[in-house]
Each structure stands twice: as C-alpha cells, then as structure tokens.
Amino acid sequence: MTRRQRVTQWPFWSMLWKEFVQMRRDRPTLAMMIGVPAIQLVLFGYAIQTEVRHLPTVVLDESHSSESRALVSSLENTGNFTIVGEVRDRVELQERLESGAAEAAVVFDPQFEHDLKRGRAAHAQVIVDAADPLASNGAIAGASQAGAARSLDLLRTVGRGGPSIDVRVRPWYNPGLKSSVYIVPGIIGVLLSMTLVVINSMAIVRERERGTLEQLVVTPIGKTSLMLGKIVPFLLVGYVQITIILVLGRLLFNVPILGSLTTLYLMAFPFIVANLALGLLVSTIAETQAQAMQMGLLVLMPNILLSGFMFPRQAMPVLAQWIGAMLPLTYFLKILRGILLKGIGMEVLWREALILCGFAVGLIALSVRRFRKTIE
Amino acid sequence: MSAPIQAAPPAILTHGLRKTFGASVAVEGLDLEVGRGEVFGLLGPNGSGKTTTIRMLCGLIEPSAGQATVVGIDVIREPEAVRWRIGYMSQRFGLYDDLTVAENIRFYAGVYGLAGAERTERIARQLEWFSLAGRANQRAGELSGGWKQRLALACATSHDPALVFLDEPTAGVDPASRRLFWSLIRRQAEAGMTVLVTTHYMDEAARCDRLALLSRGHLFAIGTPESITQQFGLPTIEDVFIELQRRDEGVVV
Ligand SMILES: Nc1ncnc2c1ncn2[C@@H]1O[C@H](COP(=O)(O)OP(=O)(O)OP(=O)(O)O)[C@@H](O)[C@H]1O
C-alpha cells in the first residue's frame, strides 16, 4: 500500500466537475434558475401593461369649448384614461387625486380654445399621481398620443402651419418619473441578485444538511477550491439568466440595447460574483435551506427598495442613500440603464465597474474568512 | 521526517484530550494510543463522546484541551497535513445521492488529488474490492443500506489513507451486509491500514484487536476484548457494556 499521496490535480477541478454533474441532474433547480427570471419578467411586464389602462381621470375644463371636449375624448380613446367626472376647481381636483378617487386629471386653461383659434400652441395639462411610476408612464404615453392625434386632426382641417396641441404631463409625487423601459433593465439586476444569492447559499447549506459537507471538510480540499467550486458553475447560470431576460425584454417590452453587449457582459461579471459571494456568506450563517431562503429574501428587500430600482435614490433620506450605496445592485443598475438605454460604455461607467470589482473581491474574501473547515 | 526510521509513531496518540460544549463535557481527559495496522473499537452508550472524539482526531472540531497526534502529525497544529493521510466515514455516510456509485468514488478520489489514469485505475479497484461493480452506474440515493455503507468506505479509502475512522458504519445494516463489511475492514487492516471504528454491536466489538470503552466522555477500560471482560469479571463484552450503561444512567437493566 502506498503511504505517500501524489498530488497530481487541484481538488478544485473535482469540485467543479461534481457541481456540473449535480446541476445537470437537478432538473427542478435548473428549471427554477431559468424559469423564474422568465416568469418574473413576464409577470412584471404584464403588470406594467395592465396598470396603464383606464386610469380614473377627472377633468377641470375652464375653457368649456368644443376643442377641449374633443381632446378629452381623444384621451379617452387611447384607452389609458377613463373619465370619471368633472371638477370645478383646483382644490376639488387635489382632493380627488389625494383621496385616490382619481389617479389623473386633465386641466384646460380658459384660453385653450382662444389660443388654438389664434394659431398658437394650446396647452392642456395632464396631472398624474406619479407615486405609481407604471401608471404615470401610461398617462404620458396616452397624453402625448392623444395630443398628437388632435394636432394632426387640426392640421388636416386648418392646413399647414396651423396650430398644435401640446399636452404637458405634470407628474406629482415622483419627480424622477420612470418609464417601463427604465424598469425592465432593472429587473435583470434584481432577479440576478435574488436568484443567485438564494441558489448559491442553498447549495452549500444543502451539503451541510445532507452531511456531505462534514465529509468534504475532512478531505484536503482547500477553502478556496470549495468556494470557487460553488461560484464558477453559478456564474454560468447568471449569464444564462441575463441572456434570457435581455432577449425577453427585447421581444416583449421593446427594451432598447443601445450600448455594447460585450461591455454589459463584462461588467456583469463582478456583479454576479459579488452576489454569489453574498450567497456564500449567507450559507455560513444559515443552518437549514429554509433559513437560507429567508435570508436571501431579506437581502432582496433593500435591493428592491434602496438601489434605485423602484424609487430614485436622490429623493431618499441620507441614511437610505448610504445603505443603497452599499448594495452592488445600485451600481449595476447604473451600468444596465447606461448601456441599454443611453448607449454609454466603459468610458463613463468605469467607476461603477470598479466599485463592483471591489464588492466581488471584498465579499469573496469575507466569505472565505468566515467559512471554517470545522463543523461547530 | 528525514531522520533514520525508528519505530513508526503510533497511528493515534492522545493526551488529556478534552472537549466541552458550553457547560457540558463531551470528552474528558482522554489518553489513547492506537498502533499501526490495528483495528481499534470505540464503544460506549449514546452520547458517550465517540463521535466527538473522532471529530477531534479528524480536525473537524477543535479540542478544548489536550494533545492529539495522528499518524505522527499534531492534529491541532496541522489539521490540513493530517487530512491527506486519513479517511473518515461519518455516521451519515456523506454520499452524494444524485451522483452514481462510480461518480462518488471519482469525486472523492479527485478531491484527494488523484487524476488521470491513476484515478481511473483506483475507481476500478475500489469498485472491485468493495463489491460495487454491479451497480457502478446506479445513483447512490437508490442504494440500500449495505451498499451505501460499502460505497462510503470505498470513498473514504480511495486515496489509501494510513488511518481510517469509521463512525458507526454498520448502524441499520442487515447481518449479511455487516459480515461482508467486517471482512472488508479486516482486509484493509491486513494491507496495513489502521482502522478506528465505533459500534453498538457486541459481535463487532469482539472482532476488534483492541477496544476502548467510553462512558460520559471518560475512558473506562482499554485493552483486548478478553482482557476487558477479565478486568470486569464479566463473561462477555455485552455484559460489560450493560454494566457501564447501568452505572452511567443509574438504571437497572
Ligand atoms: N455540536 C455539539 N454541541 C453541543 N453538544 C454536543 C455537540 N456534539 C455533541 N454534543 C454532546 O456531546 C456528547 C457526546 O456526543 P457524541 O455525539 O460524541 O456521542 P456518541 O458517543 O457519538 O453518541 P451516539 O452513540 O449517539 O452516536 C453528547 O452529550 C452530545 O449531546
């Protein structure tokens, strides 16, 4: 019997091989990893599309003209507004909006028709309760659509160089109004951090629950091999998820991809790694898979609320901004929106990319430190 | 290491080994010496500290006090160095249910640094030695107790360790499988591997070269099965065990 062991291979490779074999066989988890982002995105998108229909709307018409009534019916025809009544003055309008009886209001100045008749641009105002960014987004779309339609009609009747209707949308409560294309890229980031943290932490806790971790710990496998063996396979999963959401976002919601995909995928790397390391960190604390799941969801909440996914960070209290600054998602959202919607690249986003790299390295170091090759 | 080879150090040598969990003492001042190539049995009622002892010797938990040398290496100071030389089969077997029999062996052999043709050869050898060849491609999760147990032993010894710890390897396994398993243990020992095994079966205790009896973390008796029965003036190990348990729990059996 040989007494000396010849080391011919880094244990990491065996770990990696095992993870891939297990991943391939664990169909439910595989389905979850791929299905959940797809389902979430579609559900979210569906919500966006229904929210914007039939906003209860009140009208404050101080011009009492046929032109104003024509615009109101145009607005209604877009399907985004349902007129629920008329109000007499601004005080009543505010009451209706604040009580929630109406979520939008259309306001015509007394000189609306007058302006039109004299060939000037006539202004109508659409006020939206923009606390719900999805709803206000619908209002904007509907209002500009209706305005354009009416302008076109007027153009036809009056001829070239005629007056136009300019419908101004004034969002209330939410100055940094978002559009749906603004939100969908954010979903990529939110879903990635949710699924990656949860899946990875559960993968380790499962080994502990089944008793295989105890067995692994007595082998000479290093902590780094163990951790990397858990990170690398899920890195691939992260990229598959990004791709699924991007493709679906493009097909279903017309999310533009103005910038370079290569840059996006490159910058996604530190973000995915940071989230996986966070999962590892959770796994060093959680004792059961259920606990890991709950902690993962706990991580998710600040990500949704404070990263700028739902609400603009500038409007948040300082403390919330600070917490947000500690979330990798905050920076990845800037990258996602910058690349997809603005078409900017590394030359602008290098700071965010650098910060994400810092997160990745820091979180890995922390989880390797916290992970003990003992079982107490 | 490079000094002229004197007598090889014992497989296990502990002095005053102690482990406390909070206020409760799991192992108290254990002095143990296990020679190379011995099949050494660790006996004791539930909760007497057998698993805790093994875990300390594997470097899985840190002792609260005392010293332990395993295959000549200080476990407390160099747990990683010990790991290359030992194998461990835990009470829970530590098999991956979703991997096949051959894949489980391949994984553990690989984690111990084996690769290429050497690993392929070793997998084949383990499959044959442990009578697993017939189900090489079956998932470990589908195996019955006796097969799982042999697979766990094959995994724990794929790297030819100098010493293997077996924590209740035969719990819940039928008599025929137990007999087969013990013949495998014996063969490993003949090949020079030291075996430290815990068990609740008295027939298995009788098959060990030497035994240590633990009770509430204390070492009660150590020696060959015969010397222990003589020491207690009782006919069988089982009687000694029951006597132990009686003192331990203050119950009359
Ligand atoms: N991680 C732990 N935390 C607290 N107490 C523990 C821990 N592990 C073991 N103990 C306690 O230490 C004592 C010895 O436990 P141990 O598992 O070593 O016994 P054992 O002899 O292996 O028992 P069994 O025959 O049931 O396997 C028990 O009282 C147990 O409750």
Ligand SMILES: [Mg+2]
């Ligand atoms: Mg035990």
